[in-house]
Amino acid sequence: MPSFDMSRSRFRLADEHLIVLSELATGDEVPDEFTAARKELVGCGLIDEDGRLSPLLRPMMETVLSPGVVISLETAGRQGKLHHGMLIGERHVVAHEAWPGTAEAEYSRVEPKMLVWKLADMVNLQQSPAGRETAPMTVETAIGTVEAGLAVLESGRPAHASAEDERAAIRAALAAGSGGGPVPEPLAGLISEIRATWRLTSAWRTRAEGGDGVESRGFAVWDCGPLGYWLRELPVEPVSAELIGPAGPFRLVRVTAGAVWARITDLLPDDGELRRAAPGARTAG
Template identity: 70%
Template sequence: MPSFDISRSRFRLADGHMIVLSELAAGNPSPDEFATAREELADAGLVNEEGKLSPLLLPLMKTVLTPGVVITLEAAGRQGRLHHGMFIGEEHVVAHEAWPGTAEAEYSCVEPKMLVWKLADMVNLQQSSVARETAASVVETTIGAVEAGLAILEGEQVVRAADEEREAIHRALAAAHGPGEPTPTLLTGLISELRSSWRLTSAWQGLKGTEARGFAVWDCGPLGYWLRELPTEPVPEERITPAAPFRLVRVEARTIWTRITDLLPDAGELRKAADRRSAA
């Protein structure tokens, strides 16, 4: 069920609720197949009988419908995949965050000057965490080998002991013709300690159409952060093949902070793009 918190300008909404709100905000009737979602919005006091949106929703919906920059965050871990993101408009910034096992995501208004901090919080960036040293700072293998190792974490058979899990990962890497020693031992450890793998992508309308930037990271807990250099983001589908190269490089938290900051186009880029669109 949808709900909201006035004190913090945040809302819990499912995809169906957002579809209904988007259509109503645009002056269109809500789709018949989402009648239940509309009823739930009405029961929550977010939509009236005439289809008018609550004033509480206006900053959120204005930003979602006409963003200048869209940031997407796809995170994968032992609880499956979660999709988060951010809409950056002229006046407001709206973040949305999913929660494992629930249909609703939390939408909240973010102070524009705090959006980098918000993105860092979304990926659980820990500036002060102390990570163990590793034998190497670069891991090179193939996408096929990595997927074989990750499949152990997602398999139906539960591996109860940490040692058993590591052995299963190591065997999967060997069967997939993964890298030679000592890298498989390190890669086995990285997969076993993997808290989440995530990728951040920003997109906006530039001078030559849609422009995008992105990067991907493995958060391996006690083994630190690892930037995925290959394949680079954004990744075209044709490059996702088992034989494609895969490379991780260990980085500090401050490097990830810089990468998050660099995702955002500067004011000059957005102004030039807007001027170009206006002149077209």
């Protein structure tokens, strides 16, 4: 069910609620398939019977309908996949954060000066003793090998299985996935310690001679808990799943939390790039 916290200007909305709000905000008819979602929004007071939006929603919807920069955060871990993100408009910044096992995401306004801090919080960026080590470490293999190991985590650990049992299953899966080829020694340990893997991408429209274009940046990280942060250098982000295959190269490099912070900062366009940005297309977040 949709709900809101007036004191902190935050809202819990499912995708269908946001679709209804977007249609009403632009003066369009709400399709019949979203009648139940519309009734829920009326019930919680975010719209009235005539479809007028609560004034509380105006800053958020202004940004959702016309963002200048869209930042997407995709995470995967033992609780499945989640999609978070941030929309940067002309006057406001709106973050949306999913929650495992629920249809609703939390939408909240972010003070622009706190934007990088908010993104760091969304990926749970923390100092790690392993991350402070200065000696670099690189792990290289094939994408298919890594996917075989990650499939063990996705299948879930049986109730009777220990952490060592799981690690043994990961080693076996990696060996099978490599087709008899070499498997980097640290890889099984990294996979077994994964808290989350995540990828951050930013995109904005630009105007240039000859027409409109899109600029994008991105990077991906493995958060391996006590084993620190690992930047996925290959495949390079942003990347389309259609362009990579099992035989493609895969490379992880251990990095510090400070290096991750710098990467987050570099995602954002500079002032000159923002001035050249075209108004964003309508989006449901």
